[in-house]
Amino acid sequence: MAQSAVILFWFATVAYVAATVLYAYFFLSKRASYSWYATFFTGAGFLCHTASIGLRSSAEHGTSLNGPNTLILSAWALVFAYFVVEHLIRMKVYGTLLVPVGLVLMVISQLISVRVGAASPLVENWKIGIHVALIVFANAGFFIAGVGALAYLTQESQLKRHRTSVLFKRLPSLANIDLLVRRAIAFAYPAYSAGLLLGVFRAIETDPPGWWADPRVMLAGLVWGIFATYLVLHYTQRASARTTAWLALAGVLVVSVLAVIARTVPAGFHVFGL
Amino acid sequence: MHLILVGLSHKTAPIEIRERLTFPAHKQAEALTLLTSGDAIAEAVIVSTCNRTEIYAVASGADEGVDAVIDFMAGYHSLDRHELVRSLYLNHGESVVRHLFRVVASLDSMVIGEAQILGQVKEAYDYALNNDATGKVFNKLFRQSFEVGKRVRTETEIGENAVSISYAAIELAKKVFDTLAGRTILVLGAGKMSELTAKHLVSQGVKSVLVANRTFERAQELAERFNGEAIRYDDLYERMHDADIVISSTAATHYVITKEHVAKSMRGRGGRPLFLIDIAVPRDIEPAVNDLSNVFLYDIDDLSGVVESNLEERMREARRAEVIIEEEFASFARWRESLEVQPTVAAIRARADVIRQAELEKACKRLGNLSEKDLETIDALTCAIVNKMLHGPTQRLKQAAEAKDGYEYIETARHLYGLDDSEGRGHGRLRDLLNRRAKDVAETAGNEMGDSLGC
Numbered sequence: 245m246a247q248s249a250v251i252l253f254w255f256a257t258v259a260y261v262a263a264t265v266l267y268a269y270f271f272l273s274k275r276a277s278y279s280w281y282a283t284f285f286t287g288a289g290f291l292c293h294t295a296s297i298g299l300r301s302s303a304e305h306g307t308s309l310n311g312p313n314t315l316i317l318s319a320w321a322l323v324f325a326y327f328v329v330e331h332l333i334r335m336k337v338y339g340t341l342l343v344p345v346g347l348v349l350m351v352i353s354q355l356i357s358v359r360v361g362a363a364s365p366l367v368e369n370w371k372i373g374i375h376v377a378l379i380v381f382a383n384a385g386f387f388i389a390g391v392g393a394l395a396y397l398t399q400e401s402q403l404k405r406h407r408t409s410v411l412f413k414r415l416p417s418l419a420n421i422d423l424l425v426r427r428a429i430a431f432a433y434p435a436y437s438a439g440l441l442l443g444v445f446r447a448i449e450t451d452p453p454g455w456w457a458d459p460r461v462m463l464a465g466l467v468w469g470i471f472a473t474y475l476v477l478h479y480t481q482r483a484s485a486r487t488t489a490w491l492a493l494a495g496v497l498v499v500s501v502l503a504v505i506a507r508t509v510p511a512g513f514h515v516f517g518l
Numbered sequence: 519m520h521l522i523l524v525g526l527s528h529k530t531a532p533i534e535i536r537e538r539l540t541f542p543a544h545k546q547a548e549a550l551t552l553l554t555s556g557d558a559i560a561e562a563v564i565v566s567t568c569n570r571t572e573i574y575a576v577a578s579g580a581d582e583g584v585d586a587v588i589d590f591m592a593g594y595h596s597l598d599r600h601e602l603v604r605s606l607y608l609n610h611g612e613s614v615v616r617h618l619f620r621v622v623a624s625l626d627s628m629v630i631g632e633a634q635i636l637g638q639v640k641e642a643y644d645y646a647l648n649n650d651a652t653g654k655v656f657n658k659l660f661r662q663s664f665e666v667g668k669r670v671r672t673e674t675e676i677g678e679n680a681v682s683i684s685y686a687a688i689e690l691a692k693k694v695f696d697t698l699a700g701r702t703i704l705v706l707g708a709g710k711m712s713e714l715t716a717k718h719l720v721s722q723g724v725k726s727v728l729v730a731n732r733t734f735e736r737a738q739e740l741a742e743r744f745n746g747e748a749i750r751y752d753d754l755y756e757r758m759h760d761a762d763i764v765i766s767s768t769a770a771t772h773y774v775i776t777k778e779h780v781a782k783s784m785r786g787r788g789g790r791p792l793f794l795i796d797i798a799v800p801r802d803i804e805p806a807v808n809d810l811s812n813v814f815l816y817d818i819d820d821l822s823g824v825v826e827s828n829l830e831e832r833m834r835e836a837r838r839a840e841v842i843i844e845e846e847f848a849s850f851a852r853w854r855e856s857l858e859v860q861p862t863v864a865a866i867r868a869r870a871d872v873i874r875q876a877e878l879e880k881a882c883k884r885l886g887n888l889s890e891k892d893l894e895t896i897d898a899l900t901c902a903i904v905n906k907m908l909h910g911p912t913q914r915l916k917q918a919a920e921a922k923d924g925y926e927y928i929e930t931a932r933h934l935y936g937l938d939d940s941e942g943r944g945h946g947r948l949r950d951l952l953n954r955r956a957k958d959v960a961e962t963a964g965n966e967m968g969d970s971l972g973c
Contacts, residue, residue: 481788
């Protein structure tokens with residue numbers, strides 16, 4: 245079963261590579277047929293990816309929460325979120341921007357080493373499973389928003405500077421990108437809040453006085469605050485779309501820092517001996 | 519069978535001549551009947567638009583066909599033949615096919631990539647079809663040309679980017695708002711250019727039009743045309759707050775809209791962007807307005823730059839379209855070749871020779887030791903039989919091919935000799951493979967039977 249999981253993982257990676265190449269070609273040539281094939285390969289990769297995660301989980305009696313597995317789950321959530329976005333907004337060009345990110349996460353998951361040790365009893369709890377699942381989904385949503393925010397700022401800058409490059413022609417309108425960013429954050433934020441809440445409950449259960457003294461908890465609070473500000477500013481229309489796009493980008497930057505740097509700092513209770 | 523084209527277009531004739539040579543829809547039936555009533559023209563299609571009048575014809579002879587078409591054009595429109603010929607271009611054979619493919623792909627149009635020409639050629643073909651003026655050749659050629667037009671439009675971006683100032687403005691506005699439905703535009707100045715741009719914006723679903731002009735009556739006049747609202751010039755800056763798009767084209771010699779005005783109107787807009795189009799010379803809107811957040815300003819030079827860039831893009835796409843045309847041309851040429859008499863006669867002879875040699879080889883094996891002289895005699899005998907058998911039919915085929923519907927004889931001959939069923943023709947490798955296998959099996963069976971009979 246474990247061997248099948250590995251084979252399916254590589255099938256998924258190859259399918260994402262094919263989809264990335266096809267999306268890139270679609271982006272440059274704008275031939276609709278390439279986007280169809282790209283979506284097909286993304287779908288095929290996603291199915292293999294899902295089966296691989298399922299088989300590995302069965303073989304190992306659960307999914308361990310180490311770095312590579314988190315990246316694999318994040319890539320899966322990102323592709324899943326992409327399909328949801330594609331269904332809602334119908335802009336194939338987002339595949340060009342998001343599928344390569346999923347592929348990069350898959351590749352990185354194979355490059356980083358796993359420290360094997362005894363798992364902390366802290367993670368042996370149902371709350372942690374749901375906490376991780378919600379955070380992974382929310383991060384995927386935030387990532388989509390981040391890529392959208394970057395596209396918004398690029399498109400806005402080209403409109404301001406009166407440039408009509410290939411990128412200008414391929415990227416959707418400002419209104420459309422802004423809608424994507426807002427929806428992605430609006431969907432991800434409740435999941436993130438619920439995930440944080442569960443994590444906080446579990447942390448308080450384990451370490452009532454010092455639960456907050458953890459770099460990931462602190463940064464997660466910052467992420468929560470940034471996206472809360474984004475939503476307030478956007479829905480009360482107190483800031484321009486440009487300002488909120490910068491805010492979304494800052495939020496995603498902190499999410500990345502949280503995922504990479506805070507994990508490497510051996511402090512607080514997010515050190516599980518893995 | 520000769521393909522010919524006689525025509526004139528914006529490239530060869532001024533409007534004064536083009537307008538005298540049109541064939542409007544209600545005259546097409548009569549014109550087509552006249553054109554095909556003689557012996558020279560077997561099939562005809564008349565393409566008549568504001569930029570071109572072209573007569574495509576299948577004629578029994580190239581020169582006779584061209585003469586017949588020119589006589590028809592001159593006679594029908596009561597023009598002097600010599601004067602007419604100076605504005606015409608003539609094409610024969612392959613160049614007619616290439617020309618038609620370029621026309622439907624809108625590579626020969628005044629504005630490369632314009633979409634109307636494909637519909638106009640389709641309409642012209644429909645008239646010809648309904649008046650029995652087309653046959654096998656034009657039915658194939660024109661249907662394939664529509665395929666070319668369709669491929670060029672779907673596989674390239676030849677018609678994607680705006681190549682006029684007003685459409686470029688719309689394209690840019692859509693890059694900001696995505697859709698113009700439900701938006702409000704403010705037209706400042708009641709000039710022709712702003713009216714034209716406003717007209718295009720309204721056709722895209724703009725909800726309301728506000729018109730401001732120094733002379734209020736002119737503003738009212740223009741507003742009425744768009745079911746809009748005329749506003750007093752003094753209320754301009756206040757009402758700019760409601761607008762999503764501002765088109766300015768006044769005759770003022772100073773900036774009418776300054777950065778300060780726009781900054782004020784941007785307050786309390788709830789993050790709604792403002793797109794300003796300044797088509798006035800000298801400019802009406804202070805360029806520094808573009809520095810404001812959520813404000814996008816394009817003046818006439820910026821829009822011209824967009825148009826130029828789009829034209830370059832269309833030229834690049836035109837090169838991709840040429841590749842598609844070559845592919846389709848090759849496909850049509852293969853089909854047409856099958857209707858030519860010389861390749862058909864050569865193919866019949868080649869097939870007969872293959873059979874003769876195979877049978878000769880078998881016979882020689884059975885006859886055993888033959889001298890060199892005997893072999894030469896038998897070879898000459900079989901050659902003579904084949905040549906005499908084929909001489910009459912091929913001569914008559916060549917004569918028949920010269921007639922008006924000669925390709926029908928050629929097609930019949932190809933069918934009788936099974937030329938289009940042989941390898942290399944047909945619909946794919948699988949069929950070729952099956953044919954080859956079937957042929958191998960048939961030959962093996964023939965050999966076995968021959969041997970068993972001891973012939």
